[in-house]
Amino acid sequence: MSDSVSDCTEHRSTVTEAEVEALVRGICFKTGPPRYLGVEVEWLVHELRLPQLPVTPERLEAAYAALRTLPLRSALTVEPGGQLELSSLPAASLMECIGSVSADLDAVRAVLREAGLGLSGYGQDPWNPPSRFLHEPRYDAMERYLDRAGPEGRAMMCTSASVQVCLDAGYEEPGPLGHGRRWWMAHQLGAVLVAAFAHSPMARGELTGWRSTRQSLWAAMDPGRSDAPTLGPEPRAAWVERVLDAPVMCVRAPEGPWGVPDSMTFREWTRSDNPPDRADLDYHLTTLFPPVRPRGHLELRMIDAQPGDDGWIVPLAVTTALFDDPEAAEIAYRTVKPLAERADSLPAPRNPLWEDAARLGLTDPELREAAVICFAAAAEALPRLGATTEVLDAVAEYTDRFVARGRCPADDLLAQLQDGSDDQRRDQPRDQFHDQHNDQRNDHPNGQLHGQFHGKDIGS
Numbered sequence: 001m002s003d004s005v006s007d008c009t010e011h012r013s014t015v016t017e018a019e020v021e022a023l024v025r026g027i028c029f030k031t032g033p034p035r036y037l038g039v040e041v042e043w044l045v046h047e048l049r050l051p052q053l054p055v056t057p058e059r060l061e062a063a064y065a066a067l068r069t070l071p072l073r074s075a076l077t078v079e080p081g082g083q084l085e086l087s088s089l090p091a092a093s094l095m096e097c098i099g100s101v102s103a104d105l106d107a108v109r110a111v112l113r114e115a116g117l118g119l120s121g122y123g124q125d126p127w128n129p130p131s132r133f134l135h136e137p138r139y140d141a142m143e144r145y146l147d148r149a150g151p152e153g154r155a156m157m158c159t160s161a162s163v164q165v166c167l168d169a170g171y172e173e174p175g176p177l178g179h180g181r182r183w184w185m186a187h188q189l190g191a192v193l194v195a196a197f198a199h200s201p202m203a204r205g206e207l208t209g210w211r212s213t214r215q216s217l218w219a220a221m222d223p224g225r226s227d228a229p230t231l232g233p234e235p236r237a238a239w240v241e242r243v244l245d246a247p248v249m250c251v252r253a254p255e256g257p258w259g260v261p262d263s264m265t266f267r268e269w270t271r272s273d274n275p276p277d278r279a280d281l282d283y284h285l286t287t288l289f290p291p292v293r294p295r296g297h298l299e300l301r302m303i304d305a306q307p308g309d310d311g312w313i314v315p316l317a318v319t320t321a322l323f324d325d326p327e328a329a330e331i332a333y334r335t336v337k338p339l340a341e342r343a344d345s346l347p348a349p350r351n352p353l354w355e356d357a358a359r360l361g362l363t364d365p366e367l368r369e370a371a372v373i374c375f376a377a378a379a380e381a382l383p384r385l386g387a388t389t390e391v392l393d394a395v396a397e398y399t400d401r402f403v404a405r406g407r408c409p410a411d412d413l414l415a416q417l418q419d420g421s422d423d424q425r426r427d428q429p430r431d432q433f434h435d436q437h438n439d440q441r442n443d444h445p446n447g448q449l450h451g452q453f454h455g456k457d458i459g460s
């Protein structure tokens with residue numbers, strides 16, 4: 001959501017359909033040996049005293065103004081609903097990435113703490129309805145467009161958070177580190193990552209029936225925008241087709257509101273009397289939200305935000321090991337290959353494999369077995385990637401607590417709610433919050449969000 005957008009200019013050099021195809025092929029898959037990695041960590045910002053209560057826009061703005069004065073190495077951006085995102089610079093090693101982001105997060109938390117605020121790692125806000133913090137032409141247009149398909153888009157904009165792992169596309173030639181293999185595996189292993197790291201079983205204070213409600217929202221959105229392209233032998237060709245045939249979300253304007261076309265693909269736009277320019281293409285690429293997005297590198301977008309200050313480190317470490325260590329990559333490929341049959345040749349995330357991952361987590365026997373093997377392979381590979389003892393211990397602890405038991409972080413929250421073992425500090429404010437905000441939820445434009453996606457078939 002925080003992708004940079006080119007400014008509108010008066011001088012436009014339009015692009016043809018053929019030029020779009022050449023540009024997309026050149027900029028979205030840049031091959032070579034995997035040398036760099038990165039991570040984008042999104043957080044919900046909450047009150048330290050009562051985390052269930054929403055933070056007022058005035059307090060958020062004051063806190064973010066203070067954060068912008070920090071000398072961070074990561075890019076700090078704010079999502080439409082006020083979520084905070086830190087995006088690392090490309091790092092030459094796993095530990096370089098972890099070290100720089102950890103230091104930045106320490107600095108961010110210190111500033112927020114002074115303001116009485118903190119960060120929460122949920123994939124979907126468990127308590128609050130969508131409420132937009134940023135009011136800009138881009139997000140005004142995005143909201144209007146997404147609202148046409150239902151409430152899921154607004155929830156995605158304003159109440160979701162993730163850990164996005166960014167990896168090099170890989171070698172041009174075949175093999176475990178080849179870009180074709182990595183592209184294919186990202187979409188199959190992605191279901192295992194959804195299941196293993198699911199952490200969003202609630203919305204508006206109610207259980208949703210999903211362990212990853214966040215993933216259910218992505219799957220229920222506009223399929224031309226959130227579906228993966230067809231997985232074939234040539235990723236570039238498939239992605240070019242997706243870019244050209246995806247609906248145009250909005251048309252930028254130098255002043256005033258941005259236009260929201262009723263129905264126009266980017267291909268149709270290039271053939272129109274007022275075709276797009278290169279900046280329009282760049283912006284269009286940022287409005288496509290598949291689970292794996294090629295941006296020169298591969299951006300894996302399917303992992304829920306994680307609990308704990310350092311919970312994001314485990315999915316970063318495990319995913320990096322399974323892609324960048326040749327031995328682990330081969331094991332992961334062989335492990336997830338049988339799972340592809342469950343996808344029924346349908347694109348992620350709108351297929352039975354991804355639906356089961358989001359709904360069932362690791363209670364699904366096949367996903368659990370695959371996760372156990374992949375986490376073991378990652379643990380073996382991490383020392384070869386220079387991981388420290390602290391990182392190895394974190395992965396081992398996560399494996400023992402969740403993966404080996406067929407559980408994910410969502411199951412901890414479900415257990416607390418179902419057996420009544422949650423402490424009074426969480427339970428009582430939740431009841432107070434419900435009483436205090438019932439009218440607000442009922443009157444909200446998306447007041448029926450939970451009812452519309454509760455139990456909804458992700459493949460519909």
